Amino acid sequence: MQQISVSPVFVGRGSEITELTDALRRAGAGSPQTVLIGGEAGVGKTRLLEEFLDRARATGGGVAATVGGCPEVGAEGLPYAPLATALRRLHRSLGAELETAAAGLEGHLARLLPDFGEDDGGPNDEYGRARLFEHTARLFERLGADRTLVLAVEDLHWADRSTRELLAYLVRTLHRARVVLVATYRTDDLHRRHPLRPFLAELERLRTVRRLELERFGPGEVAAQLAGILGTAAPDRQLVDRIHRRSEGNPFFVEELATSYREGCSAGLTDSLRDILLVRVEALDEETQRVLRIAAEGGSYVEHALLAAVLEDEEALIESLRTAVGASILRPDTDGDGYRFRHALVREAVSDDLLPGERHRINRRFATALEEQPHLVGADVRPARLANYWYHAHDPARALPTALDAARAARRRNAFAEQLRMLERALELWDEVSEDVLAHTLRPYDWAETYPPGSCDHSAEDQDCGRIQLIDVLAEAVVAARRSGDRERGLSLAKRGLKLVDETEHPVRAAWFRMNRARMLGHLNRAGNHDEAAHARRLVENLPPSAVQAEVLALSAGIAMLTDPTEEDVRLAERAAEIAREVGAHAIEQHARMTLGSLRSDLHHDPERGIAELAEAVAATRGLGVPDVLLRGINNLASMLQSLGRAEEAVALAREGLEAADGNGLLRNVGTILTGNLAEALLDLGRVDEATELLADSERVDPPGTHAEFLDRLRGDLAVRRGDLTTAAGMLAQARASKHNCQFQHGVPISRLAMVLAARAGRPAEARAELLAVVEGHLPAGNESSLFPLLALGAGMEADHRGLPELDRDRAAVLARIAAAAAGLTPKAPLHEGWARLVAAELARAEGADTPEHWEAAAAVLRSTGLPYPLALVLLRAGEAEVLAGRREAGAERLREARELAGVRGDSWLLAEIDALAERAGLALAARPSAAPARPAPAGDSFGLTPRERDVLRLLARGRTNRQIAEELYISPKTASVHVSNILGKLGVAGRGEAAALAHRLRLFPEELVPAGR
Template sequence: MQQISVSPVFVGRDPELTVLLDALRRAGDGQPQTVLIGGEAGVGKTRLLEEFLRQACHDNVITTVGGCLEVGAEGLPYAPLATALRRLHRGLGAELEAAAAGMEGHLARLMPDFGEADGEPNDEYGRARLFEHTARLFERLGTDRTLVLAVEDLHWSDRSTRELLAYLVRTLHRARVLLVATYRSDDLHRRHPLRPFLAELERLRTVQRTELERFGPVEVAAQLAGILGTAAPDRELVARIHRRSEGNPFFVEELATAFREGCSAGLTDSLRDMLLVRVEALDEQTQRVLRIAAEGGSYVEHALLAAVLDDEEELIASLRAAVGANILRPDTDGDGYRFRHALVREAVSDDLLPGERHRINRRFAAALEADPHLVGSDVRPARLANYWYHAHDPARALPTALEAARAARRRNAFAEQLRMLERALELWDEVSEDVLEGTLRPHDWAETYPPCSCDADRHNAGCARLCLIDVLAEAVVAARRSGDRERGLSLAKRALKLVDETGHPARAAWFRINRARMLGHLRRSGDEEEIAYAHRLVEHLPPSAVQAEVFALGAGSGMLSNPRPELVELAERAVRIAREVGAHAVEQHALMTLSGLRNDLDSDPETAVAQLTAAVEATRRIGAPDVLLRGINNLSSMQRGLGRAEEAAALAREGLESARGNGLQRNIGTILTGNLAEALMDLGRIDEAERVLAECDLIGSTGTHAEFLDRMRGELALLRGDLAGAAALLAQARAANRIGQLQHSVPIARLALRIAVGAGRPLDARAELLAALDEDLRCGYLADLYPLLVDGAAAEADSRGLPEADPGRAAVLARIASTAAALTPTVPLHHGWARLLEAELARAEGADTPEHWAGAVATLRPTGLPYPLAVALLRAGEAEVLAGRRESAVELLREARELASARSDARLRAEVDALAGRAGLAVAADRPLPAAAVPAGESLGLTPRERDVLRLLARGCTNRQIAEELYISPKTASVHVSNILGKLAVAGRGEAAALAHRLRLFPEDLSPVGR
């Protein structure tokens, strides 16, 4: 059974599609247009054209396509025009014949279906007449509709076809015609005849030229999702296919097929054959140069190639041929060459015989060792290590791999460092011990990694030989820093099997805490057990950097799961020990934890901010980038929690920039991205937050903090009114938050509550709230707890009077109040949320007053944060309406609507509009309303009878009860209920009832005594 490798989902290309659709619109207005679409083979030109033609094909547009054929140096004369006209004839029949009336003899030269060609001579005048009659035919066809003529593979076109197309472009001035042509840009060598043709057309005002770029990781992920039929393809698979395909959509499809066929490591035979077609068309000497260049690397210097090959003149001739065939391209940044696509290089390399490959790499290695200046100093260690490795010379490959790992670490290239260290581990058993002499220097030790006690003297003096356990330690740190924590766990497990924890407890503890850190980042259980084990190993040892780090990590882990006073003492102990032994990075790490604990546990957050800021500044001076980023991240979170979203956003941006510059983006970039997006959302800059999340490259990030970004995307979907999308992202966030840290679980619970409210499920909203309150919320996270409590109280207030929600409400409100009573607001934002909560609790009992809401507005306004203020303004406006103060209500609701619109809060804006509609208040220029109040429900499009039915439905009546009350049949009641559900855009009776209560469509039903 044949499997489809083409993605059924059209991916990306929105800007290019917009260009085509805009050109179609202008052509429809009588302004003929031409769009030229270029791109390399496989980049998606045909797919874009197909999608455009599908969208363009409606009653007032007719489309036709013709393709140029590759026959010899140039294609068949007029082939694409003949094909296009033939397709038009099949579609239009007599209409096309009528348009060609009187010109059949001329047009027969293009399409024999028109009959016999006239007997005029085939001179230059006959050619001109053919061109003129073709233009006239298209003008006639474009009289009552828009004609789209698409020509594919223009790089194979013949001169006559190009000249006819140029004539049409220049002479069709008023016809409703759009010409679209595609061509392969990688086929256009310097002397290709299409080059001057394109340059000539591009000067015309009606011609647009666009080049299709390769896909980025996000588009590749979407393409793979369509091909594989899964909503979220494995991130590692996406990363691997994006890296190998370099974003070429055709190669993505072929590699996806190879993956499904179990050929994930290499290329399928069919793909390899396609990639080698151009190579095999070249002469043997050029093919030999390409085979050597393929082993030289993704970029190979001309001088290095010349050193490997003997005859430079022959080399230049071969390189010129390879560049002319668009297989190699000169590099713009240096004196060397690159394969136009990495997969071509891979195919050429794979086609080598084993011995041939070893010999070529040995020649590269020997040439580079003889003259190190043939390549740049920054890439020399890695290149030399690669050449010796592929030359199958372990004695030279292992030392050069270790040296390349050191060089990569100096450049903060941790992924490359890990790759080289793993190569050293692979070769370890193949090399004799004397090869390792002199490979260890004092600075080679990984972070706080301790030497064996028996090796202490050798370490201090400069050890003569490196041990396997030392390489494993370096590899563990490189894996953690590069974000490859799965591999780091495996390496640490291997190392622990080699360590005698009785003889070397500190060394065993070091590997334990590294495992703990990676388990924590991966949201897996077991990290606390690893920390406790390490604590027992070092508890009674003399002070050391490892002991300080164990204590600091224990305090930090506890801060995330359950901040408590005893952790402060542990963090202070870690600070003292680190300071005593001179472990400066560990000292600052412990101070950062200490400031976080004090922020959570004390009532003086300013002191905590000052301490954390000081630790960040001290870390800048000592040069520990991963510790610095942890501090910046924590300071950003702390500032946001205190209501300082601008400061939080600035810090998160700084952290992201530093992470990119230090090779740590995969390590901590995800959570910094989440911090930035969250701060921007607090500030109401929703579009900017959406861009930040869209730009975040999660590809290959091993899912660390994926729950954070999934939750943020869910928040955005909810703001946009996409309940289904928000619910799907909520499910993803919950699945990723396996450990359930409060910093994630509380906001996730709040999102779930708000989704349930938006879907009209008040009991589900209540369940979400109670489940969250069952967690240990004794301290910390006020910035998350207060909003959760406010939303929970608001949900209870919105459902007041709903029969199924009334039982148990008093107990829930008491639970909310008791939880709030245990919180101590310390900054204006916390006080504002507390006042808002007080007002919502009163509203839930029908006892709120304008003064409640005015107090909340006054407290929240100085914070500058739009969301809680907009909610307070809405409720204050509602209270003013009920109090009969319409003018003040208009001002309050207008401001609430402006804030909701600025932050793209569709639900809140709709609630403002619904309230204004019921009260007859004009709060927006685009929604004028009469001065008189609009009857309840009329603003939602309900008829008077439907409003009567909805009133009873909101009271919990069945269809039969509604029928009896209104003296109608149950069937008629059912029809009215169905109409109501459709007009309110809700899924069921419960949602409709909840919406009626939330919008207060029938306020007299909420309480027998009113307000």
């Protein structure tokens, strides 16, 4: 990085340098760091960065540093520019080491930096973008293995969206690399809706990110800066005061004023910023000023050859450039044959000083020169540069086709936000271009990107889909918006497209727009996706087979699969697969078959057929080169197997899916839900340590919002097992904050977690309300694996709180609702049958009518699953029933088995319940393993009773009066009376008798359980 400051000394910024140096040290120890440096234009961000990089390099061979700047043109379609520049510079310094680190990744990284060679030719979709991000992260991880790498990005306020998203990805994922990411940005450019604002806010939440705000200099620092610039130990105090006042402490303005003073030009300066910025430019000769005006329109960086082509007289150009460089207005770029303005503010001021016609003429000259000699700029930046030159030349006929070319180039690099920006520019220009020009200047677009094969229904005069139309630009913009994540914009564009489409003449095209609206509404969790999908179906229903028709039908069936499927949806999926097969849309065919497998399992109660259908679709997809469809199938199959109790098979499939996601750069995309499926299957098997590590790793990676609620809920379940209810409550809150938890398949397990936490906190009415909120609504088919555990928990809680007046009044109705919901479910596997029998046993216990036979019936089925839960819970209840029936040895045997399974599961609450029951019954179980979790607080504490109130309640349950209680506890009768009143209030009962009955019913004390019979 070239020093550009006028001042030869570095002034101030001691705390900031310390912060950056500490970040370098922490990164060197293996903890990657990110430092964001903000401040107004000219406050010294670049100077601070220069000093830090110099100090970092001075530490020796253990540090490699590189820097890239965001060009102002980046906001208009030039993606990844700072990363590409930084990598080029790194290549110059590391040479073969960078090539070794990139080995095997070149095809993907070529989209970021063409110097890596030819790209891999993979699909330009959102998954291709994810692969690019993943492989970029791997490159930096490899480079940071043997050294500390400093990657600096300047002028982040000008960064394109793709650059911001790639940087955010690196910040979140480089959790083991020795890397320091530093970025600078202008705070005065961040208006209320600037896209950098939410980006910075999101990054600041991460532990490894620090944000520094540079303040203006005070008088002392301005004096030190002036001393360095003027070469004097003690500058004149009046000069210091004057320059500090006029510059307001902005170091760049101090430099400008000091240089003007040194050159004898201080008199006559105005207070306006524009005059301060232009004063040194205006002091140059006219020819040099002309060169600077032209260079200012060339962009943040302009190549020498391009300038020479625009100006034609290279000898005069060189002289003018030499003058501008000598005046510290321009500086040669050390990485190429070109120039940059020493400060972007100067370039802005020079550009703003141009007359409108002058600006248009200069941009036309740049565009013409670049069209005639394309080699003058790099191939990676040429399309966007040319599009911007023609746009600012105010030549719509040339700006429109070049904007489309730039959009194509951005799409090839998976820079979908920049593609969208260029497409929107084309839409803006469309009406300004005549039909004749459109017909002769716009080359055909790549229809396969927007319309699948067989769906193009252009009219004959459009030369078999050869001529691009406005509707096609809109369609491509819809795709770009969807892939870039700007689904709100995508909805708006699709709506505009539908206004231009006559559904009668072009039903396929209209259906395509409707289908995309349905997808985006679904992602946004907004109403209307069903209606849009249904409308699209009506449009293609009676048309000849096409890929769009197949995809519309498959989408409709898929939406229904996640909500409330019917037999009609099975037929839709079957028809979608048949049509896709007929027209050769193989990926859509397998996508439809995957939906079909799930529907057949859910609706036909035929899990084996569903598994076979899914497995065949997965096998057929392996050779299609569509990793997103393949991973969807693996994920669905793993989820289905786990829900049926076949957890070992689910673990193997989920691991395969994660490996495939990793290999295709999708680990932080679809890998999130695969991680959840793997963790849930591991937890089912009792492999708690593996699941804990997996969930901890995924949390460090900070996955995207989609399906994050799944992982949060699993973390909450795991915290409950450990007895950490505070963490579990936090995870529940996060899961419920997600927009996806409203889907039934996600919502039911989250409700179950909420019930557990409410019950453990002594809020049984709240737990019941959670249950009723689910069972009193519509219960879609195919959710046995989540509904049976919920119903069992609800019935068990009703049994546990029998005798509590607050709940007793409505208990019969609640139990009837649970029984009705259970009767409406169809067990499809031994695990489901075991849960169903557990529900029946808990319902009987809630009415005081359970027998050992109820629990043995459930245990007999559950043993065949090989899973520790819910068998451990059933054996606890069976042991209790056996003891109460007088069969103490049988009870002890059940409790020993339950205790072993609870230990495998890592369930502290269940272990405590088993031990408490054995203690009350006087049963000797095996000694508690040293690693077993500690026993939680006594059950009475769930009502908020203090230890003294528990003592009083124990005596009250034995029928003691207040005076007797006082005598036994050595307290006054009045104090005993106060304790009794508090206890009645906390238990929610009306009198002493109800309190005693409740204590007996909840078995709060050892005296309540009689060892030798009922």
